[in-house]
Each structure stands twice: as structure tokens, then as C-alpha cells.
Amino acid sequence: MLATVFISPALLLLLAMSVFPLLWALYLSFTDYSATRGGPARFVGFGNYTAILTSAQVHQRALTTLIYVVGAVALQTVLGFGIAYLISRRTHGRGLLTTLFLVPMMLSPVVVGLFWRFMLDAQFGVINSMLGSLGLGQVEWLTRQRTALISLIVVDTWQWTPFIMLIALAGLTAVPKYLYEAASIDRASEWFRFRTITLPLVWPLLLIAVMFRAIEAFRLFDLVYILTNGGPGVSTETLSFHVYKVAFLGFNTGTASAYGILMVLVVIVLTQLYLRYLNKLKEG
Amino acid sequence: MAVSVDEAVSTGPTRERTPPTRRLGGRGRSVLEIALLTVLAVVMLFPVLWMIETSIKENRDVYAVPAQFFGFSVTIDHFKDVFVAPGGGRSDLSVAFLNSAVVAGVSTVLATVLGVPAAWAYSRFAVKAKKDQLFFILSTRFMPPVVVVIPIFLMYRQVGLIDSKLGLILIYTAFNAPFTIWMMKGFVDEVPAEYEDAAMLDGYTRLQAFWRHTLPLLVPGIAATAVFALIFSWNEFVFAIFLTSSDSVRTAPPAIAGLIGGTTTDWGLVAAASVVFALPVLVFAYLVRKHLIAGVTLGAVRR
Numbered sequence: 001m002l003a004t005v006f007i008s009p010a011l012l013l014l015l016a017m018s019v020f021p022l023l024w025a026l027y028l029s030f031t032d033y034s035a036t037r038g039g040p041a042r043f044v045g046f047g048n049y050t051a052i053l054t055s056a057q058v059h060q061r062a063l064t065t066l067i068y069v070v071g072a073v074a075l076q077t078v079l080g081f082g083i084a085y086l087i088s089r090r091t092h093g094r095g096l097l098t099t100l101f102l103v104p105m106m107l108s109p110v111v112v113g114l115f116w117r118f119m120l121d122a123q124f125g126v127i128n129s130m131l132g133s134l135g136l137g138q139v140e141w142l143t144r145q146r147t148a149l150i151s152l153i154v155v156d157t158w159q160w161t162p163f164i165m166l167i168a169l170a171g172l173t174a175v176p177k178y179l180y181e182a183a184s185i186d187r188a189s190e191w192f193r194f195r196t197i198t199l200p201l202v203w204p205l206l207l208i209a210v211m212f213r214a215i216e217a218f219r220l221f222d223l224v225y226i227l228t229n230g231g232p233g234v235s236t237e238t239l240s241f242h243v244y245k246v247a248f249l250g251f252n253t254g255t256a257s258a259y260g261i262l263m264v265l266v267v268i269v270l271t272q273l274y275l276r277y278l279n280k281l282k283e284g
Numbered sequence: 285m286a287v288s289v290d291e292a293v294s295t296g297p298t299r300e301r302t303p304p305t306r307r308l309g310g311r312g313r314s315v316l317e318i319a320l321l322t323v324l325a326v327v328m329l330f331p332v333l334w335m336i337e338t339s340i341k342e343n344r345d346v347y348a349v350p351a352q353f354f355g356f357s358v359t360i361d362h363f364k365d366v367f368v369a370p371g372g373g374r375s376d377l378s379v380a381f382l383n384s385a386v387v388a389g390v391s392t393v394l395a396t397v398l399g400v401p402a403a404w405a406y407s408r409f410a411v412k413a414k415k416d417q418l419f420f421i422l423s424t425r426f427m428p429p430v431v432v433v434i435p436i437f438l439m440y441r442q443v444g445l446i447d448s449k450l451g452l453i454l455i456y457t458a459f460n461a462p463f464t465i466w467m468m469k470g471f472v473d474e475v476p477a478e479y480e481d482a483a484m485l486d487g488y489t490r491l492q493a494f495w496r497h498t499l500p501l502l503v504p505g506i507a508a509t510a511v512f513a514l515i516f517s518w519n520e521f522v523f524a525i526f527l528t529s530s531d532s533v534r535t536a537p538p539a540i541a542g543l544i545g546g547t548t549t550d551w552g553l554v555a556a557a558s559v560v561f562a563l564p565v566l567v568f569a570y571l572v573r574k575h576l577i578a579g580v581t582l583g584a585v586r587r
Contacts, residue, residue: 002490003409006401010461011417013398017458018424021435028435035438079324086321099573100325103332105580106569108519110537111558114544115335118551126334129351158331163580170577208585219428222521226541240430247434248526260431271426275419278584 022264029258036251048258058259060234061242067149068238069217072156077210079157080164081202087165088172098169105162113226116155117142145235148228152236155227156220160213167209171202204281211274215267239263339363339555346552362556376531377557380539387449387535388517391456395513398457399464400506404494406465407472408480418466425462425582429522437526447529455523460513466583467512467575471505472498508572512579515565536561 029048033041052058087097104112119126120141128138141151175198183193221240224230230237230245237245243263247256337356338346340363345356369375406414436455437446445451475498483493521537528534534542540557543549572579578586 001409003405003411006405007411007417010398010402010465011421013458013461014421014424017436017455018427018432021432021439022427024435024439025431028438035441083321083324086317086324089317090321097321097325099570101328102569102573102576103566104328106515106565107332107562108521108537108565110519110521110541111335111562112331114540114554115331115558117544118338118554119331119334124347124349124351126351129349133350158328161328166577166580167585205585208581212581212584215426219426219430221428221430225521225525226544240428243428243434244430247430253434253438256434260428260434263428263431267426267428268423271423275422279415 022261025257025260028254029261031254033254033257034251035247035253041254044254048255049262051255052259052262057234058239058242061237061239064149064234064236065218065238065240068153068156068220068236069214071153072160072217073210073213075153075157076161076164076213077206080161080209081168081206083161084165084168084172085198087169098166101165102162104159105166107159109159109222110226112155112159113223116151116158117227120151142228143232145232148232148236152224152227156217156223159223160216163213164206164209168202168206171205172198175201208274208278208281211270211277215270215274218267218270335555335558338552339559341552343550343552346555362550362552363560365550365553366556366560377536377539379531380534380536381560383449383533384518384536387452387456388514391453391460391517392510392513394453394457395460395464396506396510399461399509400468400502402461403465403468404472404498407469408477418469421462421465422582422584425459433523433526436523440527446527447533449533451527452524452533452535455527456517456520459520459523460516463516463582464509464513467509467578468502468505468583470578470583470586471502471509475501508575508579511568511572512575515568518565 028041030043030045031041032044032047083101087094087101090097120128122128122138122140122143125141127141132138139147141147179197180193183197188196219240220238221244224236224238224241225244228236230241239259240263243256243259246252246259250256337353340358340360341352342357342359342361345352348356365375367375367378405411406418411417440446440451445454479497479501480490480493483497484490488496519537520535521541524535525538525541528538531539536557540554540561543554543557569576578584
């Protein structure tokens with residue numbers, strides 16, 4: 001059949017490069033295999049899983065990840081929607097404004113991470129320099145436990161606010177104008193119009209954007225690697241970053257695989273929620 | 285959703301002017317909103333401008349305290365350093381840029397060749413468990429790269445693909461194929477199947493009908509999809525840093541990240557390399573701005 005011939009090459013590639021590796025990781029997660037030690041892998045049952053789920057270290061990384069995901073996505077949503085709302089109210093220069101606001105999103109996390117690292121440098125960084133000229137004190141953005149996580153959230157927000165903005169703007173421009181006209185004939189207050197017309201119509205699309213961002217933020221690795229390298233201490237180590245350390249610095253491949261599988265389970269649950277909702281939206 | 289991205293990014297005055305007598309203080313509010321937007325735009329663009337500025341500053345101005353916003357001496361030395369090695373000849377960075385171009389280009393072509401026919405088949409035929417298959421395809425793209433890279437690393441070590449461009453090309457193809465399929469399915473759905481039916485009545489086979497009638501109509505969509513795949517592979521960092529190590533194979537993102545390894549960092553060079561690296565992405569992104577929403581949501585959200 002033509003359909004099979006056309007579809008199977010792509011599916012085979014995905015099976016070989018995504019499914020097979022995951023199955024291998026699943027197998028390794030039940031062993032004490034180490035990528036450097038070599039030698040045969042010993043079967044340890046659910047040992048790796050119980051070790052991870054009961055590890056205080058992992059709990060701490062999970063909390064860091066939660067703070068980061070919730071903080072960054074919430075900030076992005078508020079800012080992104082706000083900017084989209086302001087742009088949608090303009091009559092002129094909307095195209096130019098949109099294009100300008102989208103620039104951060106298109107940059108590689110490597111470039112973004114490096115550049116913010118330079119700007120947030122405690123000695124010669126431009127941010128501290130500006131704070132200084134405003135008569136404010138210097139902040140050790142990346143070298144203090146508490147500020148480092150905040151910096152990470154700020155940088156991620158800078159990069160991904162445009163994403164929420166783009167999708168919110170599409171929702172806002174799709175709201176039929178006659179609804180607003182009808183409302184203004186009824187002399188409805190602006191807040192009433194926003195609450196009863198704008199928000200309900202934009203909300204479904206906005207939620208898609210938020211869920212998408214949450215999944216992406218949960219997987220985040222590169223920005224942490226470049227910006228703070230997990231530090232100072234372990235204050236900015238997210239789950240992704242911790243997996244990397246266990247796998248590539250500790251070479252506890254078995255443990256890292258179990259860790260990875262658990263993360264994949266979380267991603268699968270999140271993705272299922274996202275796709276279900278997306279599907280409902282498309283049919284509705 | 286009846287949303288076209290065209291509308292969202294169009295330049296024309298799509299909305300009528302609000303009547304000035306609408307409410308008291310309407311103008312004051314408008315001024316306030318414009319001011320707010322300007323401030324936000326400056327905040328969003330400042331890092332980019334600062335990066336460009338740093339890339340053309342003399343070294344002593346790069347590290348100046350307080351920071352020099354204006355009146356610095358301009359140089360193109362940093363850009364020269366990006367491409368030319370200190371002792372003459374090609375620099376490691378320029379090799380990395382070349383590697384990036386090869387890896388991104390080849391993997392994009394492969395993902396397109398695999399993805400477009402699959403997208404067409406998913407759009408036109410009653411495939412068994414189609415929805416499940418499509419969801420499976422998209423969910424492979426959501427896997428955390430750090431997790432996927434562990435077994436891929438072992439697999440590549442076994443078959444000798446570690447530190448090779450082919451290895452990177454394969455993983456990037458696998459990572460762009462889901463995107464290509466989802467994005468292209470949307471474009472194929474827009475081309476009426478009746479065109480192919482009519483061609484088949486004229487005696488063409490289904491394949492010929494696809495080749496002669498549908499494919500030409502898909503070219504703009506294929507171009508846009510390929511540009512996104514190109515951007516994704518070009519920007520990719522996690523697989524690149526774990527699967528390659530030698531300078532002759534390494535792509536630009538890990539090479540640029542490697543510039544901050546030592547005790548001192550030449551930030552002017554980092555800035556220049558970042559500008560050279562980001563410029564093609566911005567140009568390409570501008571070209572496909574109409575499809576940006578579909579592109580950045582992996583084809584899941586469109587109109």
C-alpha cells in the first residue's frame with residue numbers, strides 16, 4: 001500500500017532513534033551498569049527506582065524544578081499576555097512591534113545563556129553598572145544561592161515571553177469585532193468586556209501556550225548548563241541537570257537511566273494532558 | 285480557532301480607529317500604553333543591542349566600569365577572530381560554523397524527504413489508529429534530550445557513531461521528522477483532495493497525481509517547514525555537546541559555549557561569534573514569520 005510505503009520510513013527512524021533508546025534505557029534502569037566501568041550489568045530490580053524516589057537530593061532538585069517552572073511560566077504568561085493585549089490595542093506599527101518582540105525567542109539558548117552571563121557579571125556586567133548609576137547596590141546575580149535561581153527565571157522569561165505573546169496575540173486578533181461593538185452599545189464597562197468577551201475567547205489558546213511552555217521548561221537543560229552550571233552549590237540544579245550529572249559525571253548509568261525513565265513518565269503525563277486538550281480544542 | 289497568523293503579524297491597519305470621544309481620558313490612556321510598550325520593547329531588545337555593541341567594541345571598553353553605552357572605539361577585530369585563527373588560517377570557530385551548516389542542512393533535507401510523504405499519507409489515507417500514530421510521533425519530540433542522549437550515547441559508542449557528523453545528522457533527522465510531519469500535515473490538509481481525484485479520473489495513478497498536482501502546491505509550505513527544521517538543528521546544543529568532542533566535528537553551539545571554559549573569557553569574541561551565529565536565524569525567522577505560530581508549537585497550533 002502507498003500509505004505504508006510513505007509512512008514507514010519515518011516511523012522506522014523514530015523507532016530506531018527514539019523508542020529503541022528508551023527501551024534500552026528502561027532495561028539499564030533495572031541494572032547497576034556503568035558506562036565507564038564496563039563489565040556485565042547486574043540486575044538490581046527496582047533498586048534504582050527506590051533509591052531515586054527516596055533520595056533527599058532528588059527531592060531538592062524536584063523542588064528547584066517546580067519553583068523554576070511555575071515561576072518562569074507564570075511570569076511569561078502575565079507579561080506575554082500583557083504585551084499582546086497592548087499590541088492588539090494599537091492601530092499602527094503592529095507588525096513591526098510583533099517582529100521586534102519576537103527576536104529573543106529565535107535565539108539559541110546557548111547565545112542567550114552566554115549573553116546574560118556576561119550582562120549579569122558581578123564586576124563588569126552592564127546590569128550592575130546600571131544599578132550602580134541609579135545609586136543602587138550591586139547584586140551577585142549568579143553567585144548567590146537565592147539570586148541565581150531568580151536570575152535563571154528572569155532569563156528564561158526574557159527568552160520565552162514572546163512565545164506566549166505570539167499565541168495570545170493570535171487569539172486576541174481573532175476575537176470578532178462585533179462582540180465589542182455590541183458590548184459598547186450596551187455600555188458595558190471595559191473590565192466587563194475584558195472578562196466576558198476577551199478572556200473566554202483567548203483562554204483556550206493561551207492555555208495551550210502555557211502547557212507547551214511548562215513541558216519545555218520541565219525539560220530545560222542548556223540554559224542552566226551555560227548560565228549557572230547548576231551552581232552556586234546546587235541551587236539551580238534542575239532535574240534535567242541532575243540527570244546529566246549522575247549520567248555523565250558520576251557515570252552511574254543504571255541510576256541515571258531510572259532517573260530518566262521517571263522524568264519521561266512525567267513528560268508523558270504532561271504531553272498527554274496537552275494533546276488531549278489540543279484535540280478537544282480542535283474538535284470543539 | 286479561526287486565527288490566521290497573517291492577521292496577527294500583518295502591518296496594515298486592520299482595526300478601525302477608536303472614536304476619540306469614546307471615553308474621557310482616552311488619549312491619556314493611549315499615551316500611557318504606548319509608553320509602556322516602548323519600555324517593554326527596550327527591555328526586550330536591550331540584551332540583543334548590547335551583544336551587537338560588545339561585538340564591535342575594543343577590549344578595554346568591553347570591560348569598562350561603569351559600562352560604556354556610547355562613545356566607545358569601534359573595531360572589527362572580534363569578527364576577524366571568529367573566522368581567522370591567531371596564527372593565520374581558519375579558526376576552530378569557522379570550522380564549527382561550517383559543521384553546523386552541513387549537519388543542519390543535511391538533516392533538514394532528510395527530515396523533509398521522510399516527513400513530507402508521511403504527512404501526505406496521513407492526510408489522505410485512512411491509516412489504522414491514525415490519531416494515536418500522530419500523537420506518538422509528536423510525543424517523541426517532547427522527550428527530555430538529556431534523557432534520550434544517555435542511551436543514544438551508548439548506542440553510538442557501540443556502532444562507532446560517537447563524534448561523527450553522521451551521528452548528529454541522524455539524531456537531528458529523528459528530532460525534526462515529527463515536526464515536519466505535523467507541520468506538513470496542516471499544509472496538505474489545505475490542498476483539496478479533489479485535485480488528486482480529478483487527476484486520477486484523467487488516468488494518472490495516485491502517486492502521479494500527488495507528484496504532479498499536489499506537490500507543486502505544497503512547495504511554499506515545504507520551504508517554511510524546512511526553514512524551521514534548519515533553525516532547530518542550527519540552534520541545538522544538548523545532543524551536540526554530548527555526542528561530539530573533536531574540533532573537526534563539533535558544531536557551533538558547543539564551540540561557542542566552549543569559549544567561556546578557561547580562566548579568562550574574551551567576551552568580545554563571544555559576542556561576535558554569537559552575532560554571526562544568530563544572524564542567519566533571525567533572517568530565516570523573518571522569512572517564515574507568517575508560519576511562526578505553527579512553527580514554534582511544532583505544528584500543533586495553527587489557525
